[in-house]
Amino acid sequence: MGLLDKVKEAAGTAVEAGKKGAAAAKEKVGDVQLRRKADDLAKQLGYLVVAGNGTAGPDGEEMIAQIKDLEMQIAADMEKPAEPEMPGE
Numbered sequence: 001m002g003l004l005d006k007v008k009e010a011a012g013t014a015v016e017a018g019k020k021g022a023a024a025a026k027e028k029v030g031d032v033q034l035r036r037k038a039d040d041l042a043k044q045l046g047y048l049v050v051a052g053n054g055t056a057g058p059d060g061e062e063m064i065a066q067i068k069d070l071e072m073q074i075a076a077d078m079e080k081p082a083e084p085e086m087p088g089e
């Protein structure tokens with residue numbers, strides 16, 4: 001294999017690695033955003049409970065449902081299998 005072929009192969013491998021890294025970073029950012037939203041809702045729920053003398057009322061029930069939904073989304077993202085490697089890697 002010539003030097004130029006080796007350089008092309010290395011460049012192709014680097015591009016694929018960059019794409020995988022970008023996809024992983026994008027997924028991680030999505031998880032962080034979901035976690036932040038759940039945390040914000042939990043904080044608001046805490047304020048509702050304090051203001052309601054130990055009860056959150058119907059608004060609190062809605063927040064709890066939203067938090068549970070976000071937690072399920074985060075868990076589903078964590079359970080996703082890693083992308084299969086490309087042949088020749």
